Amino acid sequence: MNATSGLARRLCALAMLTAAGGLLASACADNESSLFVRMRMARTGDCTVTCSPDEEFWTADSVDSAYRNSHSATLLVGNQIVRRGDSDVLRTETSRVQLYEAEVRITDIAGNPVEGADGASGYVVPVTGIVDPGSSDEAGYNCTEVLLIDGATMDVLRDQARASGRPVEVISTVLVRGRTLGGQEVETAEWSYPIQVCFNCSACINTDPPDCCNPATAENDPDACGDVDKEIVGSCSGQVGVVDCRTLGKSCGDYLAER
Structure with a gap:
């Protein structure tokens, strides 16, 4: 093998490695778009929720820390992974996503971390729910309940709101993780939601x-x-x-x- 052919092979291998790296980067990028948080579902009337993108939603929450020790919300999660099941060849559907945890961090409106009474500026909580794949160009949807403000953080915000005599505004940023029935790990991009915490405003x-x-x-x-x-x-x-x-x-x- 001459030097020219050896160089050509090395360049070819490098090109293939670069292409593979591009595919891997693309897969990582698609990972965050496959699963996503659509919105915070509204609770009206008897405080029940219907899990659909066509239902009412809220763009901010207000919580009275005098009567709440923590704060949770129902989030609508979408799944854009392509369906893979095929009854004709007895292939099961592996694109359903089982949600299992949410990572939450809380900041003030300037983006500074808010540490809880335990000194932590974030936490991970278990969540539940299975999100079916969509059909055609439409995503599949289901709800999951996420702890947007944990007890340790609420203790700190309660003290701040009581001392200042006015509401404290924070941003709860959530990342939801799941696993397809085929074993693929997926997670949403970060989703941020404003919450106003007051004391004895009810x-x-x-x-x-x-x-x-x-x-x-x-x-x-x-x-x-x-x-x-x-x-x-x-x-x-x-x-x-x-x-x-x-x-x-x-x-x-x-x-x-x-x-």
Whole structure:
């Protein structure tokens, strides 16, 4: 083999390696587009959610830290992986994605990390849900519940909101991970969502008879709460609204005094 042919082979191998690297880079890029967070589903009426891109969604949340120890939201996740199942040749569908965890980090509106009471500026939480592949040009969708603010971070934000007397604005950034039934690891690009955290900005209602007795207590001792027949009112998670003292098991004032 002469020097010219040897050089040609080396150049060919280098070209193939470069092309393979390009394919790998493309695969990595497609990995984030295969799975994606579409939106935060709205909770209205009886606080239920319908998992569809055509349903109502929210663009920001407001949370009263006086009555919430953490904050979760229902996110709509899309799957754009091409279907691979074929009943004619008995090939099973491997493009369904099983969601298994979400990585969350919280920052202020300037982008600075917000550390929780445990000193961590982020956390990983388990999630559930299977997202089917789409059909034609449409993605498949399903919902998953994600902890947008954990308890340790909420403790810090509660202290800040109480001390300042005004809401604290933060951004919760989420990355959802999943695994196809064929064993391929996929994850979404980062999805960011604004949340306003206040302290005692909800309307807390004391009910008659006194003691704002918890309905669970009334089940064990019917005389403990007197004749409470009014329906318990409240607001959906992600909205500041009305707090019924019966959900607290004590009067609004007694509850706040302990926060």
